[in-house]
Amino acid sequence: MTQRHRTGAAAGGLAAALTALALLAGGCTEAGGGVRGTPGAAGLRDPYFPKLGNGGYDVRHYALTLTYDPASGRLSGTADITARATQDLSAFNLDLAGLTVGTTTVDGAPAAANRAGNELTLRPREDIRKGAEFRAVVAYAGVPEPLTDPDGAREGWLRTADGAVAVGEPAGSMTWFPGNHHPSDKAAYDITITVPAGLEALANGVRTARRTAPDGRVTSVWHAPEPMASYLATVTVGHYETTTERPPGPVSTGSPTAPASPTGSPGPSVLTAAERSLAARTAALRAEVPGIVARQERLFGPYPFAVAGATVVADGTLDYALETQTRPVFPLASFDRTTLVHELAHQWFGNSVTPASWRDLWLNEGFATYAEWLYGEAYEHVPARKRFETAFAQEANWAFPPAEPPTADNLFDAPVYQRGAMVLHKLRETVGDRTFDGILRGWLVKYRHANATTADFTAYAESVAGRDLGALWAVWLYGEDRPSAP
Numbered sequence: 001m002t003q004r005h006r007t008g009a010a011a012g013g014l015a016a017a018l019t020a021l022a023l024l025a026g027g028c029t030e031a032g033g034g035v036r037g038t039p040g041a042a043g044l045r046d047p048y049f050p051k052l053g054n055g056g057y058d059v060r061h062y063a064l065t066l067t068y069d070p071a072s073g074r075l076s077g078t079a080d081i082t083a084r085a086t087q088d089l090s091a092f093n094l095d096l097a098g099l100t101v102g103t104t105t106v107d108g109a110p111a112a113a114n115r116a117g118n119e120l121t122l123r124p125r126e127d128i129r130k131g132a133e134f135r136a137v138v139a140y141a142g143v144p145e146p147l148t149d150p151d152g153a154r155e156g157w158l159r160t161a162d163g164a165v166a167v168g169e170p171a172g173s174m175t176w177f178p179g180n181h182h183p184s185d186k187a188a189y190d191i192t193i194t195v196p197a198g199l200e201a202l203a204n205g206v207r208t209a210r211r212t213a214p215d216g217r218v219t220s221v222w223h224a225p226e227p228m229a230s231y232l233a234t235v236t237v238g239h240y241e242t243t244t245e246r247p248p249g250p251v252s253t254g255s256p257t258a259p260a261s262p263t264g265s266p267g268p269s270v271l272t273a274a275e276r277s278l279a280a281r282t283a284a285l286r287a288e289v290p291g292i293v294a295r296q297e298r299l300f301g302p303y304p305f306a307v308a309g310a311t312v313v314a315d316g317t318l319d320y321a322l323e324t325q326t327r328p329v330f331p332l333a334s335f336d337r338t339t340l341v342h343e344l345a346h347q348w349f350g351n352s353v354t355p356a357s358w359r360d361l362w363l364n365e366g367f368a369t370y371a372e373w374l375y376g377e378a379y380e381h382v383p384a385r386k387r388f389e390t391a392f393a394q395e396a397n398w399a400f401p402p403a404e405p406p407t408a409d410n411l412f413d414a415p416v417y418q419r420g421a422m423v424l425h426k427l428r429e430t431v432g433d434r435t436f437d438g439i440l441r442g443w444l445v446k447y448r449h450a451n452a453t454t455a456d457f458t459a460y461a462e463s464v465a466g467r468d469l470g471a472l473w474a475v476w477l478y479g480e481d482r483p484s485a486p
């Protein structure tokens, strides 16, 4: 029997009578070994965003069924969340900002819902046993309000003239669906989205169906089975042109008999999109996506997802390009080859191997920046050492150590990107090219589709190198000051 019922008994009168009924109703649960749960934590104590995410459960799958009306800006949706309890639970939280919550159920039975700030608490009738899988279904609707990040960037569900674009790093996804919005809880996603006739609706993964209802509205069904952190979930609605490509052929041989890629994998299928007025002028660079991915497979190993791509949206919508899983999104102004290489590199560094907390963000940005340097060295004749020396000379890159941004406002500052990349270059020079290559590829295999911390990386690098690298980390990863020489 649950704590809740006992508390009710003390309230006397009617409550006691109800409690008696509840006790009777709950009798069989008791006989089966009733659970006495406690509420899951309202946050995961992230060093920068302590209330992001929630404790007590681990999401396995999100099925989001959305309808969007660009004219009114109204989004209505159902989030059907499959999770596993990691403790005996009497209640648990989801992160949700704005919107109005309708019916809420847990395992098909109505569950009480309470909201406070960005926390939605669901209290099921029966406590949930540790280890049990359960389903929470939340109906919701409203006009989503974007968030302003600590660094001033706007994110979340961003409305456009004829649609919307949803991006969520670090915290914007709570503006368009309830969830466990911390990068440490990755899950599979199925996103179904219905929009007015004539509009495109894109999301992560592979489109498995597209159907037109009698009223003309169009529903697209997107399947993204590989684990995904919620900040990488995306939706794009509007007038878009799309291009689909089969897995790319060989990068350089041009021979029909050569293996499809040096890794032996046929490579992912590719879907790129551009807002229709930008389609022609972005076509050439979008067509480079398969080739860039194939080259990156040579550098890092197999691409970790079934599909790749890029979506280009009009300027003024987004403050930043984002590596949204399988389909990074770019404002036109940042749709250039370097940024494309960067966001595609994040599919390995950040999306497959995901930081355990926001403190570990350099594992994304330092690595994606170094991926640009490696790509430039391998394919554009610019030695990484040169990029390293340029970055070393820039004052702004030394504001703080990459693994220790002072506050949430500094998460995306230059040191996380540039000093992060410098750490990797220094590591490479210290252990040699072959060992460095082994570290980079092995890291991606060991933590594929998982989460990792900075300590995981330093320990892994030392284990592959077979030596202590403490002095290197002390200066380049954690040191406050710029060393005297690059």
Ligand code: ARG
Pocket (backbone or CB within 6 Å): 149, 151, 153, 155, 169, 170, 320, 321, 322, 323, 342, 343, 346, 365, 412
């Ligand atoms: N991850 C993005 C990149 O590839 C940047 C996201 C910036 N987010 C922000 N809130 N400033 O560089």
Ligand code: ZN
Pocket (backbone or CB within 6 Å): 342, 346, 364, 365, 368
């Ligand atoms: Zn990045």
